Amino acid sequence: MKNNCLICSLLFASGIQNAWGAQITDRKANPDQAKPNIILIMCDDMGYGDLGCYGQPYISTPNIDNMAREGMRFTQAYAGSPVSAPSRASLMTGQHTGHCEVRGNKEYWTQASTVMYGDNKEFSVVGQHPYDPEHVILPEIMKDNGYTTGMFGKWAGGYEGSASTPDKRGIDEYYGYICQFQAHLYYPNFLNRYSPSLGDTGVVRVSPNDGL
Secondary structure (H helix, E strand, C coil): CCECCCCCCCCCCCCCCEEEEEECCCCCCCHHHCCCCCEEEECCCCCCCCCHHHCCCCCCCHHHHHHHHHCCCCCCCCCCCCCHHHHHHHHHHCCCCCCCCCCCCCECCCCCCEEEECCEEEECCCEECCCCCCECCHHHHHHHCCCEEEEEEECCCCECCCCCCHHHCCCCEEEEECCCHHHHCCCCCCEEEECHHHCCCCCEEECHHHCC
16 A cells, blocks of 8 residues: 655755756646646755855855745755755655655665776666655655656665666656765766656666767
8 A cells, every 4th residue: 555645845955966847737728727837956964044045145046046036935844864865765755764764875886796987987786775666755746746757966765776766756857866975976977867858768877978
């Protein structure tokens, strides 16, 4: 039996690490079916007061401030965890860390074989503990409600080839890091992509040698 959940708050932060947006039917053509476009930005290691729209006076964040003026600004929220994967899991599943299956940045690549990218050695499989396939997550809820979804940045919700990669969890277009560790690197050997318009049938790796 699937556990359905709906998260009813948006978390805004700067320095985009994780974002997915939605495109919906024209409001004028279908006023009775109008739904808001949603841009959700999640950033690691930011405090409440680090954005101009929350009163920070020293660093300019005009684009995000403008989004806050045009949209909704939430003033009472907590991150689900102090580290990447479980914090995202709380947002995606609607569970606090005490109930959520993802409890840390558990890596699934330490025992994997290695591959080469030029002179650089890399693991053949990277990523974190996958979300339970029987637990409906946020993008799947959006898909069920008529949204087209995209995600760009850090996933950290499953390892490559697992049952919980963006293409299998309600994401229509993805580009970024499946593995949260890869996002810590200034020069990653590859990024991950899922783009049906480019012929992808699942998440693939894209490296600089592929013309990135």
